[in-house]
Amino acid sequence: MxxxxxxxxxxxxxxxxxxxxxxxxxxxxxxxxxxxxxxxxxxxxxxxxxxxxxxxxxxxxxxxxxxxxxxxxxxxxVSRPQPLPGPARFLLDVHLGTLARRLRLLGVDAAYENPDIGDAALAARSAADRRVLLSRDRGLLRRRELWAGAYVYSHRPDEQLTDVLSRFAPPLAPWTRCTACNGVLRTAAKDAVHAQLRDGTERSYDAFAQCTACAQVYWRGAHHAHLNAIVDDALRTVGAHR
Structure with a gap:
């Protein structure tokens, strides 16, 4: 036949x-x-x-x-914005470190695996933590144990961020997450973080935040204008796709 x-x-x-x-x-x-x-x-x-x-x-x-x-x-x-099957929580593979940091800058819960833990472990973590796996690896996105996944279409960080934000339109809360570890930031008094500051930083800045998970300290330093531009663009992108 x-x-x-x-x-x-x-x-x-x-x-x-x-x-x-x-x-x-x-x-x-x-x-x-x-x-x-x-x-x-x-x-x-x-x-x-x-x-x-x-x-x-x-x-x-x-x-x-x-x-x-x-x-x-x-x-x-897929339709855009694509409804998520749960909270806006993401997992990024080893090749998407810059995207992970930018999502965290925007207050998006973005776990990042570095070094590479392998496809099976990534898919298992996606399922266990109920996170949307973001990857440019087509084979990884075909694994049956995935909870949810999405292909990242560009290799350029700016375009990657726009792609993810326009696809999922996640709630944004800029400046509330640690870009290093994904922990939550809290306001910190200068005296409390004094030991982690250089003399020039302590003299020039008064407003600080500290990660509740890894203790990294943040302030609005020389790169703030560039980061603020990323935040402003992201807010416009998400607003346009809701």
């Missing part, structure tokens, strides 16, 4: 995941008759974390749908 032939109309943003021959008007794949629609989409190289609605003749179907011969399936990208 000839294997069922399925046509998949792919959203434009999904084309980067597939080979050149599948980037036209629609991708034609053959099923063994037992593979689910989700498996067929993944067989093209598309992580299901990047797939929104699946439609057959305009009718929504789940990833467990068994496609029949001749069916034409529309594969949409």
């Amino acid at each position: 000839e294997r069922p032939e399925i046509s998949l109309d792919l959203a434009a943003e999904l084309h980067l995941f597939v080979g050149a021959r599948h980037r036209g008007e629609h991708a034609v794949v053959r099923s063994d008759g037992a593979a689910t629609l989700g498996h067929l989409v993944e067989s093209l190289g598309i992580p299901l974390t990047e797939v929104g609605a699946l439609l057959v003749d305009g009718r929504p179907v789940p990833t467990s749908h068994l496609p029949a011969d001749g069916e034409r399936v529309t594969v949409q990208g």
Whole structure:
């Protein structure tokens, strides 16, 4: 018996995941008759974390749908902003350290694994902590044990941040998290952090914050204008996508 032939109309943003021959008007794949629609989409190289609605003749179907011969399936990208299945908590792999620090600057709960603990451990932590795993590793995002995941489309930190913020529109609370460890900051008196300050810093600044987890001390120093610009851009991005 000839294997069922399925046509998949792919959203434009999904084309980067597939080979050149599948980037036209629609991708034609053959099923063994037992593979689910989700498996067929993944067989093209598309992580299901990047797939929104699946439609057959305009009718929504789940990833467990068994496609029949001749069916034409529309594969949409995720909607933006994408609803989160829980609190806005993220886990970033070893390649996204700058993005992790910028999310923390904005008060977003962003755990970061460095050094690399391996795909299996990352996926397990995502599930155990109920965190959305952010990665540029397509294979990692296809692991079944993930709680939730998202592909980071750019290799540039500025574009990565805009991508994540426009996709999830998480609540922002700038200047409330430690960029080093993700701990929560509290206001600190100068006398209390005196031992950690250089003479010039102590003379020039009066307002300080300290991490409740690692004791790192923060003040609005020479880089504040650059960081404030990142915060302002982020607030505009999230505001535009809510």
